[in-house]
């Protein structure tokens with residue numbers, strides 16, 4: 001399960017060549033400093049096939065299994081987290097949403113564009129009063145002629161400013177509460193009535209976050225994605241994909257932080273010895289290695305379950321928690337071991353450490369994941 005087969009090895013070699021050409025580590029650092037998202041790379045990622053790995057060939061993808069997807073995600077993020085992360089959003093959110101609950105017309109129109117890197121979809125779910133409690137959303141969509149008019153506001157929406165569409169959750173049944181009566185709409189980002197403000201933040205500089213106002217935004221009937229009033233079931237049907245892809249991405253970053261820590265512990269000398277010879281440092285690194293290896297097992301197991309078509313929702317929550325907490329452990333201890341060398345702006349460690357902080361509460365907090373796991377255990 002852990003070792004890539006011959007075909008996967010060839011694909012990983014392609015990832016290495018692609019990243020050496022398009023995103024060497026200095027470039028990843030430069031982009032982080034300049035807050036430049038890798039949107040310009042999307043057509044190249046599409047051409048290399050990385051945006052359509054698990055998408056059937058009939059829809060412009062490569063039709064490969066989720067184990068290959070997890071391996072590629074991990075390797076992309078090992079090279080540059082920002083690239084693994086955008087591939088996760090394009091495939092895990094965008095492509096898999098359209099594939100799982102889009103109409104045949106939406107699949108035909110959007111999937112070839114998504115997989116070739118020519119269409120970016122941002123997921124617009126969160127609102128100021130509706131974070132973990134997503135069922136508290138107030139944005140509403142009212143029928144108007146053949147189409148709909150959306151009014152409300154969203155917050156913390158990644159990529160909204162660079163997206164072609166905002167996949168927007170809105171209440172279509174005004175009398176509904178919680179997860180019922182919500183529908184998903186593919187709203188063109190440049191539709192009249194949309195206002196956006198960027199939210200300054202501490203990490204993930206290459207994934208801009210946006211506050212969005214929707215003031216009477218008119219969309220056609222074709223904008224509805226999935227069944228009216230069943231938007232949350234549509235979203236639920238894709239969560240194992242986005243969590244599998246995200247956990248693999250996070251794992252790649254954890255491996256990169258661990259590699260940097262080991263190299264530093266071998267090279268840096270204090271008191272006449274490499275710091276890696278001090279027991280407190282070597283034991284800490286041993287703990288980091290054990291967590292990364294355990295996470296890899298969990299991530300690959302989840303990918304295998306998806307590939308086998310098994311019910312993987314509990315395992316998806318477990319992988320999300322395990323990977324994000326592993327990344328925080330590794331970057332926290334990595335920073336301690338690199339000390340001033342890691343705190344310097346030029347070090348990749350400070351970037352890993354800042355980026356890592358998000359993921360235990362982003363994309364469904366780990367408290368909520370633990371609740372979902374417990375619920376599936378009958379508690």
Ligand SMILES: Cc1cc2nc3c(=O)[nH]c(=O)nc-3n(C[C@H](O)[C@H](O)[C@H](O)COP(=O)(O)OP(=O)(O)OC[C@H]3O[C@@H](n4cnc5c(N)ncnc54)[C@H](O)[C@@H]3O)c2cc1C
Nearest residue numbers: 123124125126131132133156157158361362363364365367
């Ligand atoms: C950088 C960034 C990017 C994001 N990108 C997107 C995006 O692209 N699209 C999108 O729709 N959203 C996005 N989000 C929103 C993200 O999904 C939410 O931040 C997340 O769901 C948590 O919501 P919240 O921040 O409002 O925290 P809150 O819901 O206010 O939670 C605060 C704390 O309380 C805990 N808590 C809440 N309820 C419970 C409970 N029942 N039991 C135990 N503990 C609980 C939480 O775990 C957390 O620790 C993004 C957020 C950030 C910061």
